[in-house]
Amino acid sequence: MITVSVCVGSSCHIKGAPQVIEKLQQLIVDYDLWSQVELKGVFCMERCTEGVTIAIDGEVFSAVDACAAEELFRTGVLVPLGLGGSGDDELV
Numbered sequence: 001m002i003t004v005s006v007c008v009g010s011s012c013h014i015k016g017a018p019q020v021i022e023k024l025q026q027l028i029v030d031y032d033l034w035s036q037v038e039l040k041g042v043f044c045m046e047r048c049t050e051g052v053t054i055a056i057d058g059e060v061f062s063a064v065d066a067c068a069a070e071e072l073f074r075t076g077v078l079v080p081l082g083l084g085g086s087g088d089d090e091l092v
Contacts, residue, residue, distance in 0.1 A: 001036060001037070001038055002036060002037050002038070002056065002057055002076070002077050002080060002081070003037075003038045003040065003055075003056070003057055003058075004024060004037060004038065004039050004040070004054060004055070004056050004073075004076070004077065005040050005041070005042045005045075005054060005055040005056075006020055006021050006024065006039070006040070006041055006042070006052070006053075006054045007041075007042055007043070007044060007045045007047075007052065007053040007054070008021075008041035008042065008043060009043050009044040009045075009048065011048040011049075012045075012048070012051075012052045012053060015051050015052050016051075016052050016065055016066070017041075017052050019065070019066045020052050020054065020064055020065065020066055020069045021039070021041065022066070023066040023069045023070060023073075024039055024069055024073060025039060027070065027073045027077075031078070031083060033077070033081070036081060037077055042055075045060060047060070047062045050062035050063055051063035051064065051065075052064045052065065054069065054072065056072060056076035056077065057076070059076065
């Protein structure tokens with residue numbers, strides 16, 4: 001199980017956390033990964049000045065928007081699950 005945590009604290013919420021969560025939910029649905037990926041909201045990852053912050057299995061990324069979330073999903077979720085290609089193919 002891969003855990004993807006998205007900060008939903010005030011600062012991240014204002015900076016776009018809802019859109020990042022929506023994108024991640026859609027990707028999980030598109031790839032039918034609900035049994036392999038846990039998506040959860042967490043409060044304050046202490047990077048408030050750096051933009052929306054997410055963690056994939058403990059590795060933290062900041063200044064994430066929906067586009068960046070899609071790429072992080074590819075590298076942090078699809079590739080470890082053996083579903084991501086070389087990075088040249090497009091996500092659905």
